[in-house]
Amino acid sequence: MNLKLLNKMELDQRIKSLVGKERELLHEILLTIKEIDQRKLYLEFGFANLFLYLVDGVGYSAGSAQRRIDAARLLNEVPSLGEKIQSGEVKLHQVSLIQKAARDIYKTTHKKVTAEEKKEILEQITSKNFQESQKEIASFFDLPVVEVTTQTVQADESVRLSLTISKELAEKIQQAQALLSHALSSNDIVDYITYVTDRVIKQKTSVKNRAEEGDASSTNNVYEPKITATVEVKPFSPRTKKILINKDQCCQYKDPMTGRQCRSRWFLQTDHKQSRWAHGISTIENAQLLCAQHNRLKYRQEAGLKYISR
Ligand SMILES: [Zn+2]
Known part of the structure; x- marks a missing residue:
């Protein structure tokens, strides 16, 4: 089709009809992801999780993959999401806001947000924009506004990290830094992270020889055949x-x-x-x-x- 031949109204109709089809297709994709997720087929395809499969195996960007996983899983809990996706009343990034809130609540309180609660908040954010949805979700779950951790790889391949931690964790880090003050060259947080990281890698990977380790099986070998x-x-x-x-x-x-x-x-x-x-x-x-x-x-x-x- 030569789009140049279409007039203003025809182009307007055409884009609206295509977007409708796009939303229907998105719904089909979400149902397919849901099925793959439930059967854990990504494991058989050689991926450790659904996210890696959608990124490395299917070709989505990280953000697109995460939004589709969030939506496929919410679709499983709240089937009415399907119609809202097809009609365009609810967008994927709104769904991700609900799922992220549910994950944060579980992380901090070990309480699972129920399907009923998700259904209720989904109704409240239907036809709302992103900022309005953010506010609705925060007040619905009584959540504080948390700054997200950002990670940027810079030109020299160093990584710029910006994160917000709780008062308790900040105090724990200070206490640990004080306890390690004999070993750290400064009270710079990077020195502390370097020291702890090196220790963990050494502890988890350095292999002592058997005699040094006092391995019970090696002593057994001396006295009796295996x-x-x-x-x-x-x-x-x-x-x-x-x-x-x-x-x-x-x-x-x-x-x-x-x-x-x-x-x-x-x-x-x-x-x-x-x-x-x-x-x-x-x-x-x-x-x-x-x-x-x-x-x-x-x-x-x-x-x-x-x-x-x-
Ligand atoms: Zn594996």
């Missing part, structure tokens, strides 16, 4: 995990279809490649790092096999 059965039941030692973190650094799960590897560095666990129920033993050769999500997926996938083999 019995296979005891190796089988013995779980992996923290030493094994440190060796793996030094070697592999990330989740080793691969989608068998595409070969895509998860590579998440969060919540890493030591897994038996050949599972213990299948007589896999606790040796370093049989050990691999999996993120908690993929460890659980592997367990679920093998659960069926396990019962068949018995």
